[in-house]
Each structure stands twice: as C-alpha cells, then as structure tokens.
Amino acid sequence: MLEIKGLNVYYDRLHVLKDIGFEVKKGEIFAIIGANGAGKTTLLRSIMGLKDIKSGRILFNGEDITHLKAHKRAEKGISLSFEGGRILRTLTVEENLRLGAYLVDRRMFEERIKFVFQLFPRLEERKNQVAGSLSGGERQMLSISRALMSNPGLLMLDEPSFGLAPKIVIEIFEVLEKLNRETGLTLLLVEQNVRQALKIAHRALVIEAGYEITRGTPEEILGKKDVMEAYLG
Ligand SMILES: Nc1ncnc2c1ncn2[C@@H]1O[C@H](COP(=O)(O)OP(=O)(O)OP(=O)(O)O)[C@@H](O)[C@H]1O
C-alpha cells in the first residue's frame, strides 16, 4: 500500500532521514521504532507531504505521490494523528471531529462520528466539552478520532502513548489493535514505547539518528539482544 524508497530529508544542513526505505502492506500494522530525535515525526510529516524531501520516492497504492501537496495525499486516503495528541483546545470535541471530516459529505460524517464514538465512548460523553478540558488520554483519543473522520485507507499515528499513564496506553493500543483486526485498516505507527508497539505490530523498522538499525517481525526484533540493549532499552 505504501512504499518508501531511499528517503533523505534535511533541516538545513542537518541530515535527519538517511536512505530510509520500507513497505507497508495493506491491512497490516507497521511500527517505526526509535528514541528521541531518531526522525520519527519527520518521517510521518514527509509521508503526509508536510515536509520537503531531498531525495527518494513515496508511492501510495502504486501511485507516485512524492510531489503531491498534503491535501491531495489526504484525498488519496492518508491521514495523520499528530504527535502529542495535537487538537484545537478551544473547540469542542465535536467541532474537532468536524475539522477532520472536511473531505466527507454529511452522510459520511454521521457514519464516521458514530464509528469513532463506538471506539471511544468517552468522547461521546464529552462531545460538547472544549477539547482543552480533556485529560491527556482523552485528547489522544480525540486526535486519533479526528484522523479517522476522513475514512482513511492508511492511518499514521505519531506516538499515541506519549505522556500517558500505562493504563491509558494499554486501553488506546487495544483500540488500535481492534480497529486493525475488525476493519482491516492499515496502520503506520511510530513509537518510543518499544514493548507496547511490538505487542500489536506485524512488522517493525528500528531507526536511530535517521538510520535503519534493523527490521523484522516483533519476535525477530525482540530476539536481537544486541539491538534491544543498544537501542531499545
Ligand atoms: N523544525 C525543525 N527544525 C530543525 N531541526 C528539526 C526540526 N524538527 C526536528 N528537527 C531535528 O530533526 C531530528 C529528528 O527530529 P524528529 O522530531 O523527527 O524526531 P522524533 O524521532 O520524532 O523525536 P521525538 O521522539 O522526540 O518526537 C532531531 O535532531 C531534531 O532536533
């Protein structure tokens, strides 16, 4: 579904992504794992079309989207839940969801909002509250839901566990796993939380300082003692 080839990305002279390449298959959960500053957010922003790349190609469903603008990529079915559960704090839960649904018609909006409220019932209870009054976990749920409102084919998630209590992290990951299992939605997940990401991922890529360290199934990666000790703690 998604093919990344030889991606090189810079901030001025800082070389942030170094020849990164991988494929995400339709229906799988693919995890990118890396510590602080590894380049995870930059990678997702590059795929979304929010960050210029120096070289490389990005294909989505066989089509070269390397030079498409972000909104065109969104129309093709790519959606990003931002780092830190970023949402608009002064708008209500429902208004935030409406923003995520700008690509869909009224009937689809009703369908999608029902769908995300089933995934996260707490959001329905709080639909008229301003998003700034939500807990960290609820904001993350809203961020994921906002990204789901466009009915994407590929959902990209930037550290959905960040800053959350372990119990909430487990709850959110259970929903992501269920979303993939029951609807077949393809997920590209970036995480520092190695154990949690490897629990739900079918395959993963480990990056450090913009380089690929290793890739494989969770079992293969967990079995690489040297990698686990050096990069994953
Ligand atoms: N807007 C920017 N301008 C300049 N350098 C940046 C910018 N954003 C990120 N960087 C640098 O690029 C590198 C990769 O950053 P990035 O945010 O992609 O990493 P990350 O893996 O998402 O980290 P984290 O886990 O902290 O979110 C870092 O060295 C960072 O300092």
Ligand SMILES: [Mg+2]
């Ligand atoms: Mg990041």
